[in-house]
């Protein structure tokens with residue numbers, strides 16, 4: 001059973017989240033080298049002067065990822081970003097990613113100020129799961145434990161019993177199933193179905209998807225595999241079932257990265273946002289990364305898999321928010337306190353069990 005909610009991605013949401021076309025229109029064109037260097041230096045100075053740390057997601061521009069590492073911040077998946085921000089001593093967290101990541105940081109660290117280069121950077125999963133409709137869905141299933149993906153608004157999290165990220169979702173749902181719980185899952189239908197297949201849990205689903213991962217194509221992937229018979233196929237579980245079926249490994253962003261770093265193969269076909277390839281190539285320079293296909297009938301079609309909202313994060317945007325204190329994330333106290341419970345539950349679980357650590361690889365039991 002699933003709950004269908006249609007969202008028109010040509011519209012903005014109530015919080016000012018930007019539609020796909022608007023997002024691409026705001027993406028900064030490549031900067032001349034001298035200009036880029038000047039901005040990077042200014043960002044470094046501003047981070048130090050403002051007691052701020054840069055926390056970047058693997059999908060943002062490679063220059064921003066490099067800057068985060070050079071300045072003692074981090075490049076991570078959404079679970080690790082949350083942990084890093086909570087534990088860091090800086091007064092100000094600069095989150096380069098999408099809005100739910102900034103909100104999670106604020107919920108975990110209300111005493112810190114959280115800034116983002118562009119508050120309109122959102123996520124199709126968040127846009128497609130408005131709090132009011134979601135709350136009504138929960139109300140109609142009071143017997144179910146509500147488990148939401150990190151890619152949701154603070155208001156949706158406030159209605160949830162558990163938050164999960166792709167790094168720990170499988171372990172948490174298995175744990176709930178062992179306790180005899182029935183689950184209401186939102187919003188990613190592909191991740192939900194994958195977890196249901198792996199755990200056998202009783203789950204009803206919200207019908208959302210990620211506009212990036214939803215575009216990978218199973219048929220074209222099987223053709224590409226034939227061209228590269230020695231390649232390992234790595235798939236993020238937000239991808240459709242027909243794509244997951246061809247995977248050697250299904251895993252979270254960090255699990256895919258670890259599979260490339262530690263794997264024996266020399267070639268990897270990867271179905272996830274190509275922003276991750278920057279870090280993959282840095283950490284595993286001898287490995288060949290091949291983009292999984294998103295379209296076309298030919299096995300050699302070229303993926304364009306990149307999140308428009310992640311792409312909105314720019315060097316100029318970073319400098320602007322640091323210098324002018326713009327793009328501050330604020331979450332009303334009542335929502336923050338409610339939402340904190342489900343995030344803290346996830347973090348405690350992953351601390352106690354190790355779920356979502358670097359070794360949290362997810363074997364694809366259903367691999368073709």
Ligand code: 13P
Nearest residue numbers: 077078079165166252253
């Ligand atoms: P991670 O939780 O793996 O960082 O993924 C977040 C995301 O937006 C995936 O598309």
Ligand code: SF4
Nearest residue numbers: 123124210211212307
């Ligand atoms: Fe959301 Fe998909 Fe972008 Fe991740 S890649 S932020 S799930 S739209």
